[in-house]
Amino acid sequence: MKLLVNFSKKAGQKPIIAQVVKDTGVLINVERAIIDSSEGEALIDIPDESCKIIKEKLASLGATVRVLEHGIILDETECVDCGACVSVCPHEVFYFDDQWAIRVREGRCVLCGRCMDACPHHALYHKDEF
Numbered sequence: 001m002k003l004l005v006n007f008s009k010k011a012g013q014k015p016i017i018a019q020v021v022k023d024t025g026v027l028i029n030v031e032r033a034i035i036d037s038s039e040g041e042a043l044i045d046i047p048d049e050s051c052k053i054i055k056e057k058l059a060s061l062g063a064t065v066r067v068l069e070h071g072i073i074l075d076e077t078e079c080v081d082c083g084a085c086v087s088v089c090p091h092e093v094f095y096f097d098d099q100w101a102i103r104v105r106e107g108r109c110v111l112c113g114r115c116m117d118a119c120p121h122h123a124l125y126h127k128d129e130f
């Protein structure tokens with residue numbers, strides 16, 4: 001299960017993800033993180049059964065948490081199979097099938113948004129704003 005976590009970085013505060021791992025014992029896979037001196041956003045992947053405890057722990061540390069149930073979604077009616085998304089995706093989400101039509105491995109997506117910017121036909125979208 002993927003969670004999008006937003007948090008502020010207070011001076012002296014321990015790294016929030018590391019703190020959650022330490023306190024819960026649950027291993028967290030950080031798929032994407034943007035952190036500056038004052039705030040951060042991280043996309044994490046956790047076991048489904050640990051969702052409740054991780055969400056509660058993050059909330060207790062002041063983070064806001066959103067469950068992301070989907071990766072990027074392809075609108076096949078708009079796609080022209082140009083392949084622009086294939087080259088920009090860092091996680092090999094897109095591939096051509098044997099008919100040279102674009103296909104999506106949704107579970108690999110880390111919602112970086114690069115393919116949405118690159119698609120000339122606006123054929124890619126996400127169900128949640130991010």
Ligand code: SF4
Binds near residue numbers: 079082
């Ligand atoms: S960039 Fe857009 S139009 Fe081109 S293959 Fe990808 S989804 Fe289809």
Ligand code: SF4
Binds near residue numbers: 089112
């Ligand atoms: S959002 Fe990023 S990881 Fe997901 S399919 Fe697009 S380029 Fe790949």
